[in-house]
Amino acid sequence: MTDASPPLIPRPSKVYYFGTCVIDACFPQAGLAGIELLQREGIQVIFPQAQSCCGQPAYNSGFPDEARRVARHQLKAFAKDYPIVVPSGSCAGMLKHQYPHLFAHEPDIEEVCRFSSRIYELSEFMVKVLQVRLEDRGEPVKVTWHSSCHALREMAIVPYAKTLLRQLERVELVELQNEQECCGFGGTFSVKQPAISAAMAHDKVNDIMQTGAARVLSTDCGCLLNIAGTLGYRQLNVPAQHFAEFILERTQ
């Protein structure tokens, strides 16, 4: 996939890194792994300490004013013209595709669109900009893959993440039977409709267990929070891990 087409943009020397709020609080190691994967390619990674959340929770819950307030804060925190790399399909989708909607009738819409055009999901950036080649140094392992809905549909970056995994020679990727079905996270949905969310997570976990995989990987830590929480509650010993952490682990 990478070999034939030229990079999306010329290789930059510096990028911004948007860590996301879920990674910040619960999966900082996944966030660091993404940073290291970029640094290893000779990219200088800038992490603005002022960054916080993309604003999606308020945006999807009926509070667009609050979402805009938080979004404008990110615009200020990522003010320079560097590409912004995001280790999440969902947050990247918010920043790239939803900000222009959120600001459609606002005076700063042009600035917002320029900001949005700089957004790249991590695997997309690794494959389509850096054209990374990975060398597998790990033991043989069977893994499965959870496609977050926003990575799959809104960002359409799942093929890039899988491209990276397939570069790992001793990793066997077993697909889920219902890969395209939502895990039931949905941000605030998981606590506003807990019973439905739980039923969906339960089915997703059954699907994962059926593959016999030793791990489940994803681009999105929101889904992983839901899946890992459900696996843990059912005392099933299959780690749910961000793909960046997995790739770093196997290629060091």
Add this chain to the structure above:
Amino acid sequence: MTKTADAVIFERNAAKALDDGQLRRNLRSAMTTLSQRRRTLFADTEAFEQLRAQGESIRRRALSQLPALLEQLEGRCTANGIQVHWAETAAEANAICLDILRRHNARRVIKGKSMVSEEMHLNHFLEEQGIEALETDLGEYIIQLDGETPSHIIVPAIHKNKDQIARLFHERIPDAPYTEVVEELNAIARQELREKFRAGEAGISGVNFAVAETGTLCLVENEGNGRMCTTAPPVHIALMGLEKVVEKLRDVPPLLRLLTGSATGQPITTYFNMITSPRRLDELDGPQEVHLVILDNGRSSIYGDAERRATLQCIRCGACLNHCPIYTRLGGHAYGHVYPGPIGSILTPQLEGLDEAGVMASASTFCGACEEVCPVKIPFTEILRMLRNEAYAQGESEHDVKGHGYRYTTVEGLSWKSWALYNTRPGLARIGSQILGKLGQHLPMIGPLKEWTRTRTPPPFAPKSLHQLAQERGLDNDR
């Protein structure tokens, strides 16, 4: 968080549906079949994308000139001998039907499948007036026997499996033997319905598309019951929502292909009826009178708002239901309203008001599966998000959806304001994440955490945030 009445009811219904293992197995198996058939028919994704772009543009073009097209439709129908009636509310539409039926002394009415008639609660209304309305679509017939309402807009009895239908027929149809053989069950229904067709004094049907340029009413069906209802009795009443009009006859083939393909994976249905007039002098059969009832019931207010208007693009194929992870687990009855699933979730709160049905807009993870399959590209997520905004919009709201602001509470308003403050003050966030890092594993399980941990382990709050780790590693802070 306080819960609104509609939310309490929905949660109770959802819990009941989720507990019903048989229901969930029936739904999962039916939805898998329907979505696989659709996928097979539209296997050429490029061709499908072209077709649905065409479908979308036909529907948008029709809506952009809706008042003029409705006027043209009325003119053409009238010229063809079809009597046109306008109903602003469901009650008005019911009264129009009753008036027609009374004039014909019709006490036994045979019905083809119509979701608009469900919206009107027509059967119940007629029953109160001493008129029997018999559903003749097999699925509708089954649920009517069981005293139920449709759980799906295309496949109304999809929540039932063969064995449940076998028991139902044996119990409710006089002299029906118990059998689980599908052909025999069909034969039982067929025999029952034949008699009813013969005795029907009036026929009622829905309308899939109404063509403005020719005054043609199109009716899509698979069982021939629609043709019986619209031709055998002396009077036929067709019911349509005012959004069902299309401009040209040539708009019909692509929409028909999209409708049947998206609904059941069929390239075309077994029957496709185009009704243009009552029986003419030289014709041997057909009704002497054809009436068209055009229902508004809140649609014109949807039409009036540019962003909400896309809701009316719908051609009622039900693909969004078949692919919805939530509908697939609950079925239609749990939604508690006539139109379930994603289309119900965007339509019902606008027709009935957010205070009645606003909770339906929260029955989505925004996974986008509905948008991906919609044959006329309705932007479901955008409309759902708009409805969520309206639910909290106090005073004058941007889109003026009925019942807007119903969900706003000071507590929820304040909590989102605090969230925004936290996420725009780095100093505050730094202190917050340090506290979370230290106390994260010892938080009291209340509020959202309580809901979360009913079926999951608590979120693994890390001792140090990514912010802290990035700083410790000396990452450039862009200062």
